[in-house]
Amino acid sequence: MSESLKIAVVEPDRARAIEIIDALRADGWADVTVIAEMSSLARKLAELNPDLVLIDLSNPSRDSLEQVSAASDAQGRPVAMFVDQSDDEMTAAAMAAGLSAYVVGGLTPDRIKPVLKTAIARFQMMRQMRRELDAAKQALVDRKTIDRAKGMLMRARAITEEDAYALLRKTAMDQNRKVIDVAEALLTAAALLK
Amino acid sequence: MSTHRLNCGYVPLVDSAPLIIAQELNYAADEGLNLNLLRQPSWSALRDLLALGHLDAAHMLAPMPIAMSLGLSGMTAQIDALMMLSVNGNVIGVSRDMAGRMRDAGWGGSFVDPVGTARALAQATDAPLKVGIPFPFSMHRLLFDYWLRDAAPFTMITTPPPLMADAVAAGELDVFCVGEPWGSVAVDSGAAELILPGAAIWSFAPEKVLGVRRDWAAQNDGLAGALMRAVYKAAQWLDTPQNHALASDILARSEHLDLPENAIDHALTGNFAITQTSEPVDVPNFLKFHRNAATFPWRSQAAWIGAHIAKLHGLDKGHATKVAQGCFRTDLYRKHLSGVGVDMPGASAKLEGAMANRTAVASTRGDMILGPDAFFDGAVFDSGDPK
Numbered sequence: 059m060s061e062s063l064k065i066a067v068v069e070p071d072r073a074r075a076i077e078i079i080d081a082l083r084a085d086g087w088a089d090v091t092v093i094a095e096m097s098s099l100a101r102k103l104a105e106l107n108p109d110l111v112l113i114d115l116s117n118p119s120r121d122s123l124e125q126v127s128a129a130s131d132a133q134g135r136p137v138a139m140f141v142d143q144s145d146d147e148m149t150a151a152a153m154a155a156g157l158s159a160y161v162v163g164g165l166t167p168d169r170i171k172p173v174l175k176t177a178i179a180r181f182q183m184m185r186q187m188r189r190e191l192d193a194a195k196q197a198l199v200d201r202k203t204i205d206r207a208k209g210m211l212m213r214a215r216a217i218t219e220e221d222a223y224a225l226l227r228k229t230a231m232d233q234n235r236k237v238i239d240v241a242e243a244l245l246t247a248a249a250l251l252k
Numbered sequence: 253m254s255t256h257r258l259n260c261g262y263v264p265l266v267d268s269a270p271l272i273i274a275q276e277l278n279y280a281a282d283e284g285l286n287l288n289l290l291r292q293p294s295w296s297a298l299r300d301l302l303a304l305g306h307l308d309a310a311h312m313l314a315p316m317p318i319a320m321s322l323g324l325s326g327m328t329a330q331i332d333a334l335m336m337l338s339v340n341g342n343v344i345g346v347s348r349d350m351a352g353r354m355r356d357a358g359w360g361g362s363f364v365d366p367v368g369t370a371r372a373l374a375q376a377t378d379a380p381l382k383v384g385i386p387f388p389f390s391m392h393r394l395l396f397d398y399w400l401r402d403a404a405p406f407t408m409i410t411t412p413p414p415l416m417a418d419a420v421a422a423g424e425l426d427v428f429c430v431g432e433p434w435g436s437v438a439v440d441s442g443a444a445e446l447i448l449p450g451a452a453i454w455s456f457a458p459e460k461v462l463g464v465r466r467d468w469a470a471q472n473d474g475l476a477g478a479l480m481r482a483v484y485k486a487a488q489w490l491d492t493p494q495n496h497a498l499a500s501d502i503l504a505r506s507e508h509l510d511l512p513e514n515a516i517d518h519a520l521t522g523n524f525a526i527t528q529t530s531e532p533v534d535v536p537n538f539l540k541f542h543r544n545a546a547t548f549p550w551r552s553q554a555a556w557i558g559a560h561i562a563k564l565h566g567l568d569k570g571h572a573t574k575v576a577q578g579c580f581r582t583d584l585y586r587k588h589l590s591g592v593g594v595d596m597p598g599a600s601a602k603l604e605g606a607m608a609n610r611t612a613v614a615s616t617r618g619d620m621i622l623g624p625d626a627f628f629d630g631a632v633f634d635s636g637d638p639k
Contacts, residue, residue, distance in 0.1 A: 098424055100409060118412045120294040121387050124325070125410035149327075153304060158296070 063173060065090045066108035068099065068117065074184055078112070081180040087173060100125050110170060111160040112177050115153065123160055148174065155181035200238045207241035210248055255286045256475060261298045262311035264291055264509050265413070265431050266519040267338040267460045269499065270541060271311055272508045274486035282485075283478035289508055294412065295387045296326060302463065303329035308472075309479060311337055312463040315557050318576040319389035322558075324565060332469055332581050333461035333554075334480050335589075337487070339546040341459050341519060341539035342392055342450030343435035344399075346427050347420045350376060351445040351527075363526050363533055366399060366452045366628035373447075374404035377426065381406035384420070384428035386413050391450070391459055392429040394560045399453045399628065417441040431459075432539070433515030436524050446526040449535045454605075456537070456544070456625035458553045461580075469584065477588035484547055484589055491542035496520045537624070544610070544622050545597060547585075552601035554580035555635035573635070577601075595620050604633040 065087055069075040075092040082090050093102055099122040103111065113120055148171065152159065155178045161170055204226065211222035226244075230237045262268040274280045275287040290307065292298035299316060301307045303326065317331035346354070350373075355361065359372030373381065383406045385392040393408055400406060411419050411428070417438035419425045428438070429450065438444035450457060462483055469476045490499055499520060504513035518524035522538030525531070540546040558576025562569040582600035590596055598614035607623030614620075627633075 096415065097419060097422060115297050115300075116293045118293045118414065120296045121412055122410045124296050125388050125408070150304065153300065153306070158300070 062089060063087060063110055063169065064106075064108045065173065066103060066106055066111045067092045068096075068111060068113040068119065068123070070094050070096060070117075077184060078177065078180055081176055082173070085172070085176045087176075096122075099123070109161065110173060113158055113160070114181075115156040115158050120158065148178075151178050152181075156185055157181040203238060203245065204241045207244045210244065255281065255284050256478075257286045257288055258308045258475065258479060259290055259306065260287045260309050260311075261290050261292050261301055261307040262508070263295060263298060264511070265311075265460075266433060266503070266509070266511075266516055267341050267431060267539065267541075268311045268508070269490055269503055270337045270483045270486045271462075272486075272503060272506060273490055273499065274482040276502055276506060277486065277489065279482040279485040279489075280479075283482045285475070285478050285482060287479075287482075291508065295390075299326050302331065302465065303327045305465070305468075308468060308475075309334075309462060309464045312461050313387055313390045314458040314461050314553075315389040315391065315394060315561060316387075317461060317463045317579045318554065318557050318572075319561060321575050321579050322561065322567065322572060324561070325389050330466040331463050332466045332579050332584075333463055333549050334469065334476060334581055335462050335483065335547045335549050335585055336458055337460040337462050337483070337541070337547075339459055339540040339544075340449075340451040340455075340457055340537055342395065342429055342431050342457075343446050344396065344427065344429045344448040344450070345420070345435050345438055345444040345446045346373070347423070347425065347444055348442070349423075350426045351447070353377070354447075363446065363448065363535070364452050366448060369447050370400055370403040373400070373427070377404070380404075381426045382424065383408050384411040384416050384425040384430070386410070386430060389561070391457055391557075392431075394557065394564075395450050395453045395457060396427075396429045397564065398560065399448075417443045420444045432519035432524070433511055436515055436518050439525060439528060442528055445528075446524075449538060451535065451537045453628050454625070455627075456540075456607075456623060458550070458557070459539075461549065469581070476584060480585070480588045481592055484542075484592075484594060487541040487547050490520075491540065491546070545595070545620060548597060549580035549582055549585055550600065550602060550604075551577045551580050551582055552604050552633070552635035555601070556604055556633050559633075577635070590616070593617075597622070601635050604635070605630075606632050 067075060067078050067090060069092060079090050091106055096119040099119055113123060152174060157177055159174055207226060208219055208222040211225060212219060226237050226240055230240045260271055262271055275289055280287045298310055302310045317333050319325040320329050320331045353376035354372040357372050357375035381404060383396060385408050388410055413430050413434040416428050416430050416434050420428060420438060421443035435446050439446060489495055500513050500516045503509050503516050519539050522535045523532050526533060554576040555573045558572040559569050562572035586596055595615045595617040597620055605625060605627040607625045609624050610621050611623045613622050
């Protein structure tokens with residue numbers, strides 16, 4: 059079932075690029091090239107002349123592809139963003155997963171859809187992982203901020219760590235704010251008063 | 253009063269300010285709206301989300317609704333401009349290398365000499381100029397093309413504005429046309445000099461519009477009206493000089509723009525440095541939100557855009573012009589803003605380029621001053637008879 063489609067993946071993050079290539083290869087598409095450098099994107103794509111371009115919806119360089127799609131590829135075939143009016147569900151799924159695809163003219167939806175299905179599945183997985191990673195990172199940053207605020211209260215008021223945290227929590231509850239917001243405000247104010 | 257939440261997309265540029273101010277200063281809340289402001293990474297992403305209904309309204313480049321309605325940009329969708337969000341606001345800059353070659357060709361470095369600067373640019377290069385623009389369907393592209401197409405050969409290279417300075421420094425671009433603050437950013441980085449404000453090409457060029465799907469506007473007449481009134485009041489507030497300092501502060505402080513305050517100041521005051529070493533210059537009419545009926549979506553301006561797009565894309569000019577005029581909803585503007593004392597022009601189209609100076613015109617309240625709206629070449633565009 060794997061037909062020889064030449065696929066370009068525009069992705070500056072190496073780890074993500076490898077994930078996408080692996081998923082496509084595993085499902086039978088071997089001719090996949092990654093473009094990691096965003097400068098001269100349109101020229102690089104023209105040189106590569108792929109049948110299909112996959113790019114993250116949140117990539118700011120997506121507008122550079124619009125130029126390619128507004129013109130045509132190296133062989134003069136029209137390039138367009140892939141929108142299958144007959145399959146809104148797939149378009150919506152791609153959008154929700156944060157994927158946009160550009161295809162050259164003459165490719166039938168049957169040839170593109172299997173690739174997109176694989177890519178959408180991988181993008182969904184990566185999006186979930188990124189979300190979890192971001193949440194974990196944020197939690198770590200928040201904890202450090204709260205620890206610093208606690209330390210400051212312990213020194214300033216000569217109280218224990220538990221009391222310092224209880225004070226932060228009570229203040230947050232009284233003001234209908236989050237503990238992290240109160241901690242941040244305390245650190246900002248303390249920095250100003252130094 | 254119950255509030256209605258609207259998903260509003262924008263790209264973080266100074267001219268998204270009317271939407272941000274409408275929310276931050278509670279003009280939206282006064283109309284029973286809560287604007288959920290959603291920053292977009294690119295114009296294409298914003299366009300797709302609007303077309304698919306994830307966004308109710310969006311800050312858009314003026315040619316975008318027209319290009320989408322003509323089926324030229326991404327998925328075809330009937331998108332209308334309810335009103336203008338801004339007029340003018342772009343600058344053209346060159347690499348320092350190119351500026352040096354222009355000086356060698358006898359260029360005096362004037363910031364407001366479109367004809368002389370075009371000539372110098374043509375003389376300074378043998379190869380087609382590599383021109384950076386933010387999006388294929390933008391006033392940047394149309395204005396640049398209008399300005400230079402008879403003077404010098406060039407190719408357009410779509411480059412996201414935040415990457416413009418780097419692309420110039422890397423020699424990938426000779427010239428660029430971009431909205432503030434990205435021109436000033438390129439100057440500050442040492443990569444570029446500014447050579448011409450967009451307003452020197454067309455002194456009253458439509459720039460950004462408030463775009464919605466036509467079917468959304470038809471099904472949500474009350475919400476569309478409320479949104480237009482909130483944005484109108486924000487534009488009025490923004491164009492009051494004594495509010496500029498506070499506006500910069502609010503825009504810089506809000507999570508929306510993520511730009512340094514002085515970068516926003518340049519655009520709001522029209523006062524900025526065109527080279528790294530020169531004193532800042534004042535650019536009259538640099539960016540307008542409200543003055544001179546800047547919010548009115550002139551059908552003649554839509555026609556100009558439609559005619560120009562038709563020329564660049566080989567479409568039938570009559571058809572493109574007609575579709576374009578239909579996208580600029582003067583009917584909704586009159587319907588929803590007449591009741592709140594907004595001065596309305598007597599006509600919905602004008603002779604574009606006919607006013608070299610500020611001119612009093614017939615209007616409902618009788619105190620409307622329009623213009624200047626001249627083109628650099630003195631041309632007059634009559635949308636009744638698009639050439």
